[in-house]
Amino acid sequence: MAAQHRRPLTRLLATATAVVGIAALAGCSGGGSEVNSDYGFASAEQTADSTITVWVDAAREPVAKAFEEANPDVPISIETYDGNAGGSGSFQTKVALFDQSGEGWPDVVFSTQTNDASWAAKETNGVQAFAAPLNKGYLSDDFLSGFTDGANDPMTVDGTVYGLRNDLAPVVLWYNQKLLDEFGYAIPTTWEEYQALGDKLAAEHPGYILGSIGDSFVGTYVYYWGAQAPIFQLDGDTFSSDFDDDHSVAMTDMLDSMVANGTLVQDSVFSAPFVENYSDKIVAMPGPAWYAGALFQNPDSLNSTAGEIGAADPLYWEGEDKVTGNVGGGVWYASSHSKNLAAAKTFLEFVTSSDEAAALASGLPAYDSAASTWLDTQAESNFFTGDFKSAVQTAAGSVWGGWGFPSFSPETAYAAVVVPALADGKTIADVVPEWHDQILNEAQVQGYTVK
Known part of the structure; x- marks a missing residue:
């Protein structure tokens, strides 16, 4: 750096x-x-x-x-x-x-x-x-x-x-095998399949979801970082943010579409309403590896049933690099x-x-030795279905390197602009210019040269 x-x-x-x-x-x-x-x-x-x-x-x-x-x-x-x-x-x-x-x-x-x-x-x-x-x-x-x-x-x-x-904290795709089997759905492997599953789920099983974008870390790190969207990049002392890049536009369009059909919700995954309303309605949800203990195994959160939840390899754009975000x-x-x-x-x-x-x-x-111990413990517990260890290891080695680490967080602009806009019924596309300006303003305040 x-x-x-x-x-x-x-x-x-x-x-x-x-x-x-x-x-x-x-x-x-x-x-x-x-x-x-x-x-x-x-x-x-x-x-x-x-x-x-x-x-x-x-x-x-x-x-x-x-x-x-x-x-x-x-x-x-x-x-x-x-x-x-x-x-x-x-x-x-x-x-x-x-x-x-x-x-x-x-x-x-x-x-x-x-x-x-x-x-x-x-x-x-x-x-x-x-x-x-x-x-x-x-x-x-x-x-x-x-x-x-x-x-x-x-x-x-x-x-x-x-x-x-x-x-x-690499992002994997968490899924509920019980619900997938019940509905006859396969685990999506690409962003395109994920969006298509959202359309199908909304039509056939309204009320069931594929995640939330109500947290600033989810909107930025899970989706845009995972999509290779170059909205938060740093080269020396020069900061840049490109919402017109094809990856950025495609992710914005996908999120707006899934919010509109109800398969992406706006409640924070840590909120009481999310736990109350969606604990048994999450069919799949991209999120960081630490969701394992923070959400699914947490008795004060989703408190999922052993053997139902699994972690799959990260989603990626069809025909492009198999990369992921990090939270x-x-x-x-x-x-x-x-x-x-x-x-x-x-x-x-x-x-x-x-x-x-x-x-x-x-x-x-x-730390490698601690990671090995943790992964083995998770596997031996039989709490997670599928090849949990392989999915997490794959994600850990697939984090996209195009995201920047300046002295300010992308979460603040998302929280200030996108979250309230969604609550007002606007789309992300509606406020991309304002969101972009907010990010660039923060970069300038921090003393970066803005490209």
Whole structure:
């Protein structure tokens, strides 16, 4: 990933007086200090018994508590926050305030977004970058080589790794074998077959669905990324978005058609209405691998019956590359300002590669050994029908590489423009110009050259 501009908000937070104060703090924050040969970056003075503060979202709290239980000698304080969900920017905003005061940084942070390295790897107003370089001596090459190939690419800047992928989130096609058998339908393999199934389902079994586009991550990552739609691309510091590309137009047309016939709904898959109205009416639904635990096996969500749900290979355009989208796959960051980097390292290794982490994972772990354990556990449980392991592995190796990772999320523009438009009865095509402008405006605000 090429170097990228940091957000203007960060630049605006420091007044001239604050800059002077921050410069004075540079020694304790690592900025301007000598590189620590053990870690490969300028570190704060280390204190072995210093408590590490770990930020997690609610879904990652169990693995953090599992670490605490397994490592009673490691002092740790676990704090929950929104996980930067939906591109909220909370992670960056909080760090910017700590940069201004010169203290208070957490030691480890989990983020649901894969694009935070674009700012977390950058020095800000003379304050050392928040994210610690991980492959300059801090973490061993043997440990880092255990991640699935490409898993940490979004967090790699000019050859330096700044974050560790928690899980891979490739999109597969989830299906209900019981309903397919009952209706006499085959599992679709292409987007064209998926749309045709929507037409057939709407005519023959109204009320049954093939998914939802009510979540911003679904509309952007599942459908447009999976369709090879070049609406969110980055080349160095140049951002581009093309809604006139054939892939973009075809996906917009398909979604509008399926919303119109009722086979795509607008409720969030995490909402109570979706669970209440559609738990037993989902014939098929493209979605990330982590739907396995987050939706289908979750007693507080769809709580599907064992043996009915399966995962099939991702959908693709007929005659084109068999690629798919990706929905998140959270990231762990260690702070370069930490006063107990040894404890932070122990934590990072545990939450990404341990058997305990694999057992608590709702989706496919990014660490190979943990992924193998998770896939085997899923297969042995007999909860999913079909060749679940093969489908997930196929998807993991098929993510389209044309999607960009700038310092802002595509979810915010979709949520601001598309979601309310659909609620008002408009089509996606109706608001594509506004959606496009919103994306480009966000890119310009972030300092990118817009093509």
